[in-house]
Amino acid sequence: DNIPTPGQYFKGKHPDKKKYSRMSEKISWTASMVYKILTSYVYTGATVGHKRKSGGVGSRKTISQKKEDWIIVEGMHEAIVSKEEFELAQAVIRGGEKNPKRNLRHYPLKGLVCCGNCKRALTRRKLRNEGGYFYQCTYSMHDRDTECPVGERYSEAWIEDTAYKAIGQMLTLVEKKAVKEHEISKRRKSAISECADAIRDLQKQYEQLKAVKLRLYEKYTSGSITKAEYLKRKAETDAKMSENEEAIQQGHQRMQELDSEHPCSDERLDAVLGEYQKGEGLTYELAHALISAIYVHGHDSIEIVWKFKDIFADAEI
Numbered sequence: 001d002n003i004p005t006p007g008q009y010f011k012g013k014h015p016d017k018k019k020y021s022r023m024s025e026k027i028s029w030t031a032s033m034v035y036k037i038l039t040s041y042v043y044t045g046a047t048v049g050h051k052r053k054s055g056g057v058g059s060r061k062t063i064s065q066k067k068e069d070w071i072i073v074e075g076m077h078e079a080i081v082s083k084e085e086f087e088l089a090q091a092v093i094r095g096g097e098k099n100p101k102r103n104l105r106h107y108p109l110k111g112l113v114c115c116g117n118c119k120r121a122l123t124r125r126k127l128r129n130e131g132g133y134f135y136q137c138t139y140s141m142h143d144r145d146t147e148c149p150v151g152e153r154y155s156e157a158w159i160e161d162t163a164y165k166a167i168g169q170m171l172t173l174v175e176k177k178a179v180k181e182h183e184i185s186k187r188r189k190s191a192i193s194e195c196a197d198a199i200r201d202l203q204k205q206y207e208q209l210k211a212v213k214l215r216l217y218e219k220y221t222s223g224s225i226t227k228a229e230y231l232k233r234k235a236e237t238d239a240k241m242s243e244n245e246e247a248i249q250q251g252h253q254r255m256q257e258l259d260s261e262h263p264c265s266d267e268r269l270d271a272v273l274g275e276y277q278k279g280e281g282l283t284y285e286l287a288h289a290l291i292s293a294i295y296v297h298g299h300d301s302i303e304i305v306w307k308f309k310d311i312f313a314d315a316e317i
């Protein structure tokens with residue numbers, strides 16, 4: 001019926017927002033989207049709150065609440081479905097429920113693997129005979145009129161292996177960069193102390209020149225030098241002093257420049273490096289710390305979208 005999916009509706013209403021911006025123009029509903037709407041009590045006109053609660057101070061995670069703990073306020077807005085319709089839908093859903101405890105296990109690339117064509121998450125399925133899993137674009141299964149790879153299956157082992165190798169290469173580059181940065185920071189520190197020494201010397205010279213000037217004046221007032229000679233030598237000393245002052249000024253400026261060169265280091269990245277060096281293979285933590293998405297374009301083409309773009313910017317692989 002050409003009804004947009006929630007994601008497409010959002011995209012149409014907020015074209016400037018990043019959320020859903022990569023979503024395909026093509027309308028493709030999935031069973032899980034319909035399920036979410038059918039089971040949403042909000043459509044009966046109520047508001048439903050406290051479905052999740054905070055994971056505690058400092059935690060960004062929220063914890064799902066039991067249905068008994070939800071706070072439901074009836075009649076808060078116009079209903080789209082009646083309560084009877086809603087209950088009927090729940091009865092139908094319960095009747096057809098086969099396996100309520102679906103695969104909730106964490107696997108390393110959970111939520112990361114997407115179709116290179118439609119940019120939607122690929123569906124993960126167990127291979128019937130062998131032990132492993134494969135990924136497949138759901139839209140290519142339901143829709144024959146699509147550019148998504150119809151009938152193609154991508155082995156999870158292959159995607160995990162490719163991602164793990166890529167992570168290894170990335171982290172090697174990051175390590176090299178860290179070593180280089182350590183060198184730079186060492187050089188910067190010695191430059192700062194040299195600069196400080198130079199400024200101290202210049203300041204000492206300045207004090208000496210001031211003393212020279214004072215002595216000249218004393219010589220002149222005691223009559224041991226002429227006024228002409230006094231003025232000449234005073235002018236020479238003044239010139240040296242202003243030269244000296246300028247050098248001090250430059251020294252301070254250089255110092256400020258050195259101070260503003262902050263060596264780039266990312267504690268989170270250090271933690272990831274540690275996780276990788278444990279050598280436990282591809283873990284959920286490792287994958288999700290580094291990768292924001294994996295687009296599968298074909299059996300020999302995987303695109304990895306990294307987090308930490310700034311650090312990886314000059315390290316294309």
Ligand SMILES: [Zn+2]
Nearest residue numbers: 115118137148
């Ligand atoms: Zn697709």
